[in-house]
Amino acid sequence: MATTPSVTDQETRQRLIQAAARLFAERGFNNVTVRDICGEAGANVAAVNYYFRDKWGLYKEILQGIIEYQKRTSELAHDAGEGKSPEERLHHYIRVFLQRALAGEGRESCPGKLVGREMTDPSPALDLFIDEAIRPNSVRLGALVAELMGLPATDPRVGACVGSVQTQMVGLMNPVAARLVPGLNTPAVIDGIAHHIAVFSLGGIRAIAQQKPVWTKPEVKQ
Amino acid sequence: MATTPSVTDQETRQRLIQAAARLFAERGFNNVTVRDICGEAGANVAAVNYYFRDKWGLYKEILQGIIEYQKRTSELAHDAGEGKSPEERLHHYIRVFLQRALAGEGRESCPGKLVGREMTDPSPALDLFIDEAIRPNSVRLGALVAELMGLPATDPRVGACVGSVQTQMVGLMNPVAARLVPGLNTPAVIDGIAHHIAVFSLGGIRAIAQQKPVWTKPEVKQ
């Protein structure tokens, strides 16, 4: 009974973050008004500016949290099958990754939604996100795939296979996927999908590995 | 000499559609103002409302055009390898699909950008898009995959493989992909990627086909 015992009894700041995360994930940064957020959080219109300086400050804070979450996800996903065979490690990696991305954190403001949105509708914070969350993950996944293929991690075929695996996972993080796959975000369904992606990708990786490198990456700019 | 010979000499209506398509694809519906569009089209602020009733009318018209384009793309992509083996048909399908989605129509307002955006940031017109552009395409692709797997098209494993193929293609239609793959939207690079996806997917399909149906689709709602 510190403040108004109206909503749940927690710091206004926390309620703002929670409400905003859900709304941003649901509708995107520009389709959510400060009044929406404050309304849902049971706070005054000025609360956002008081605690976060401006609407962008709030968004950045949320995105920062998601970056941390995503980094942790990558670590957990990679460490999941430690000691096992590369094939099993890939399977574990996919499963843990999808579990945390699709169902994580109370199913409402699931991080995947916001991530997927940030990728199609890049905000100025996208660079940060790519550098801190996506790239390190790609590197470790690349090492694993390279091991599976028996090729150096720099081989363009490795990069291409990493892309194939990642797009299959990221593709599940958007509203259309959620609509086409009924029970998405329930653990059982996610496990099934992870199993499919693992088997499918292992087959694909094997197929790519045992053929000439027809595709030489052109104008390697980076 | 008809109207103002200022910009290029074409109907204002057409210039509006062209400018708006580019801007919507670039920044999304809500991040483009009517004044932006009219400014770029060299038209008055009232032009949008005069020709399209309101901003939404303009967007719907553009989306309608993209739906037609996408339907045509599906037909072309499926007919590309007619008479050839299923494997080759899949390869042709992927190549034609990507060519038209990523490089089509003057590289600026490439349809894929808007499609990808519509999928993450669903507008009320998304249902139309799913029903008219995505589903028929999935059905035909499903038939092809079923043939490849030697399974009935209703087998859940077929649907899962279709999803894997599609997510790999759709995944290329967003800004992050364009940033990670340097020369995307040039025909040569697209051909290389199409080849990779084809080989990878054929390997994946084969791997899934020759194992028990571990994943039974839960609560088949549709």
Add this chain to the structure above:
DNA sequence: AACCGATTTATACAAGTGTTTCATATCGAT
């Protein structure tokens, strides 16, 4: 009780938005 910093409130502001209005211009047909 009185004070003080931190928080919450109600209200207002300035800028930007989609849309409307109505006057003017343009062009083809009579």
Add this chain to the structure above:
DNA sequence: ATCGATATGAAACACTTGTATAAATCGGTT
């Protein structure tokens, strides 16, 4: 040349948006 339909133009409206302000309220300390 005149008329009528179509198209364009400048200005303004009504509304929403993010943000700022100043007063009011609260909780703890002296």
